Amino acid sequence: MATERKTRPASWWASQTRFQKIAFIISAIISVTVLLFAALILSLRELGLTNLSDAFFGPGVSGWQWLGTMLRIGGLNWLSTLMVVGLMIMAIFFVNLIIGLITWRGKRSKTIGSLIKSLFRYLVFIIGAGFILSVWGVDIGSIVAGLGIVTLIIGLGCQSLIADIVAGLFLVFDDFFDVGDIVIIDSFRGTITELGLRATKLTDWAGNIKSINNSSITTVVNLSREKTTFMFDFTIDGQEDIERAEAIFYKELPNIAHALPMVIGDIEYRGVSGLDENGVQLAFLAASEEANRFQVIRDIRRELYLLMRRNGIKVPFRRVYVREEGERETTPATEEQKADAAHMNEGNRRSFPSEAHRKAFLAKQEMPKEEETSSRHKKRGKKKE
Numbered sequence: 001m002a003t004e005r006k007t008r009p010a011s012w013w014a015s016q017t018r019f020q021k022i023a024f025i026i027s028a029i030i031s032v033t034v035l036l037f038a039a040l041i042l043s044l045r046e047l048g049l050t051n052l053s054d055a056f057f058g059p060g061v062s063g064w065q066w067l068g069t070m071l072r073i074g075g076l077n078w079l080s081t082l083m084v085v086g087l088m089i090m091a092i093f094f095v096n097l098i099i100g101l102i103t104w105r106g107k108r109s110k111t112i113g114s115l116i117k118s119l120f121r122y123l124v125f126i127i128g129a130g131f132i133l134s135v136w137g138v139d140i141g142s143i144v145a146g147l148g149i150v151t152l153i154i155g156l157g158c159q160s161l162i163a164d165i166v167a168g169l170f171l172v173f174d175d176f177f178d179v180g181d182i183v184i185i186d187s188f189r190g191t192i193t194e195l196g197l198r199a200t201k202l203t204d205w206a207g208n209i210k211s212i213n214n215s216s217i218t219t220v221v222n223l224s225r226e227k228t229t230f231m232f233d234f235t236i237d238g239q240e241d242i243e244r245a246e247a248i249f250y251k252e253l254p255n256i257a258h259a260l261p262m263v264i265g266d267i268e269y270r271g272v273s274g275l276d277e278n279g280v281q282l283a284f285l286a287a288s289e290e291a292n293r294f295q296v297i298r299d300i301r302r303e304l305y306l307l308m309r310r311n312g313i314k315v316p317f318r319r320v321y322v323r324e325e326g327e328r329e330t331t332p333a334t335e336e337q338k339a340d341a342a343h344m345n346e347g348n349r350r351s352f353p354s355e356a357h358r359k360a361f362l363a364k365q366e367m368p369k370e371e372e373t374s375s376r377h378k379k380r381g382k383k384k385e
Helices: 018-042 050-057 063-073 075-102 107-135 140-145 147-157 159-173 242-259 290-310 335-350 355-384
Strands: 182-185 188-195 199-203 209-213 220-222 228-236 268-275 280-288
Touching: 018 063, 050 063, 075 107, 107 188, 159 199, 159 209, 182 199, 188 209, 228 268, 228 290, 242 268, 242 280, 242 290, 280 290
Parallel strands: none
Antiparallel strands: 182 188, 182 220, 188 199, 199 209, 228 280, 268 280
């Protein structure tokens, strides 16, 4: 009796990528290190380091006493700050959740949702920073009154940031690409995973992530808007009858295209693309989604190889022939053939000119030069007269 195997859901740690695991470990180490360092500083007096404790917290005051005093004096401010930070985190979480539920269908909706989430995150940080400053007694009114000068300074100092934001808006509204599209930017081929106000993130097939500032994106090749058409070669043995192979392709290529669901349309045979030491290279044309392109090529080549095997058509492979010493693969010449070859070579040697003929030939070559020189002298004499 067959038993069904129940699959357990993957744990949180198993679902993380290698980069996410490393980032989590580093964050945990930094957090623990900071906490241990803070506890060490607060416990200087308990550890017998009185001079250092007096330098940090004052004479006769331990670090823990100083911490309690600060909490009593600014306890309400700390509580308000923690509440603001908590509200910021909750607002970002719920807005991201709502936007994700609304824009989970379609690449275009995901792209707009990614931009809205990025914009809302910056907005929450700015508003939260204003509330925290007001809690600690900072006059927000004076800051707002001086925003004109601050804006001018920020505009001059953050021109690249403003250019990134403006470029990000144009990328979304001009519909160059969407989240999930496969593109080529700066010779990097990958899938758009995030489109933010400042930068765009791409991930390639190996999981490598590249972040590009929006203002640096000048040329984009979008490979996902239309089907990808590609051509590839398949080699058969040079001794095979090419017309027989073409007749087999004519009959079987539609069946191969029908058997491979990732192929869009038909597989076309385009003729002989080249000849080399391995055999005859045959060109084929097919189409698929860009994400499936290389897998489709591998699948078609596999089907073509099986087709060749079924029909007795040889597919060339590189071979190495080893000849033992003393073996002869050629037939030696007979005595009669050796005599004919010697007679022919002797006749070739006799056809070379003798030394007398060679000197006469060189003399003829020199004669035109002497005649040309004498004619020049005659022309000069006539001019003088």
